[in-house]
Amino acid sequence: MPGVQILGARDKQSDEILTPEALKFIVDLERRFGPKRRELLAARVARQAKFDAGERPDFLPETAEVRKANWTVAPLPRIY
Numbered sequence: 344m345p346g347v348q349i350l351g352a353r354d355k356q357s358d359e360i361l362t363p364e365a366l367k368f369i370v371d372l373e374r375r376f377g378p379k380r381r382e383l384l385a386a387r388v389a390r391q392a393k394f395d396a397g398e399r400p401d402f403l404p405e406t407a408e409v410r411k412a413n414w415t416v417a418p419l420p421r422i423y
Contacts, residue, residue: 344370 344366351357394400402410 346370 344363347366347370349357349361
């Protein structure tokens with residue numbers, strides 16, 4: 344497929360799996376979601392660097408109301 348380079352060793356199984364249709368699907372996914380995937384991976388690296396520097400994870404401020412709410416659960420079912 345034009346624009347696709349397979350770097351790993353190829354064998355009979357890989358040729359059976361990486362059909363032209365499968366490669367087209369992968370190319371379509373990368374073209375559609377690749378930029379966002381790379382953005383999210385970069386954000387993950389930046390977040391990890393903050394943790395490595397000593398920052399601790401915390402809850403998102405926008406979820407404070409959910410955490411402050413009065414939570415209840417259904418009663419336990421009777422067991423006979």
